[in-house]
Amino acid sequence: MAAQTFDVVVIGSGPGGYVAAIRAAQLGLKTAVVEREHVGGICLNWGCIPTKAMLRSAEVFHLMERAKDFGLKAEGIGYDLPAVVKRSRGVAGQLSGGVSHLLKKNKVTVVMGEATIPGKGKVSVKTDKGTEELSAKNIIVATGARARELPGLEADGDLVWTYKHALDPKRMPKKLLVIGSGAIGIEFASFFNTLGCDTTVVEVMDRVLPVEDAEISAFAKKQFVKQGMKIMEKSMVKQLDRGKGKVTAHIEAGGKVEKMEFDTVISAVGIVGNVEGLGLEELGVKVDRTHVVTDQFCRTGVEGVYAIGDIAGAPWLAHKASHEGVMVAELIAGSNNVHPVKPESIAGCTYCHPQVASVGYTEAKAKELGYDIRVGKFPFIGNGKAIALGEPEGMVKTIFDKKTGELLGAHMVGAEVTELIQGYVVGRQLETTEEDLMNTVFPHPTLSEMMHESVLDAYDRVIHM
């Protein structure tokens, strides 16, 4: 059978791949997407969405426990873990179905199977029914990433879990060790800790959420500890001895090794790109350890081959993947108005309790880059809406270039900050200055007023503090 011919074949249907495919089809390109597992990729099925569904259950549980604070009565509060998981899997399934519908609506051909690239302009797909050959003028590699496994700390699905096991737990851990305090590790720690599990987080760096501003990390840590979480920084899990229903972790800190027992371990030590078995290197695509090397337009250096999303390197975020997908589709369609993605304008959000969100440079990074800076801060306790919500713990921090007034970075910890951060993202995209932000009228009563106050504080004009 002759190979079907497409303008664009996308490998992988995560937020990078499916968005690239839809945009390419909208631009009149004949497009196919190949997926070996679930439409929607990790994000919809095993990442962003199901975690947020589970964290929502934990948040509601936490609020129910605090019912008295709000003048309410809630007795016999408990949870049903299988039902929590069922809801989360249902939300993931609903969204995956939604993406399939969108692909169909946009006339994107979906081929279910494992793709390889046997040569330039060719994609071979191993499907249930045999091998399907596709001919492609352009190939977008969007195969994503998977959990990093460290030697000796590998997941077994029983005592030691990756994020996939943690999203479909068969039992509630009683004593949990989370290795790694990046966004994924901290979100799971927050979920299980809130539901009453004795939770310890081990982080090799000197602070939790190590990519965040140091002050925000410290604030978040204080809250986690207050909630009963144990945090071990500058510590490393060297070995896991697996026994019957228990794991003994050898944890090194300050030159000493301590042995601690847990019934469950979640390994959240990063991710590695799905670069293997595609034929990339044979094609001449450069692979650096676990990611494809690209230029700022996601071009691999091999004509007609692009790489987007997690496989193209940090930041490993769904919105970065999608934005790159749109950019590459426009590039292929011949648009002369394509802008590269600026990593420092991509917000990072962590949906733990309290939430953490940031965009741009941390205070330390801005100083390291040689900026003379002005810093503003505003606490949640000074905001009427935060108090009315019963969420008085948190802060907003803004960093400006003293010389130009450019907003260099914004960092937040507290209720709903993952929703608030977009205000500063738009500000940065519009190259806003301190003056624009100070002259903006923020609605009252909202948490967003703290974003205004933080800017005012940077210029010694704060009102409510």
Ligand SMILES: Cc1cc2nc3c(=O)[nH]c(=O)nc-3n(C[C@H](O)[C@H](O)[C@H](O)COP(=O)(O)OP(=O)(O)OC[C@H]3O[C@@H](n4cnc5c(N)ncnc54)[C@H](O)[C@@H]3O)c2cc1C
């Ligand atoms: C637990 C967890 C929570 C997360 N939370 C967030 C969050 O809150 N916000 C956020 O922005 N990001 C979050 N992320 C990260 C986010 O999921 C990724 O950045 C995003 O999914 C990357 O999108 P992608 O399109 O590059 O790849 P993926 O979503 O990984 O999709 C790649 C797809 O390619 C398919 N594939 C791979 N190889 C082949 C092949 N050879 N042939 C055919 N198909 C193939 C895979 O099956 C997969 O479906 C989270 C990740 C995890 C693990």
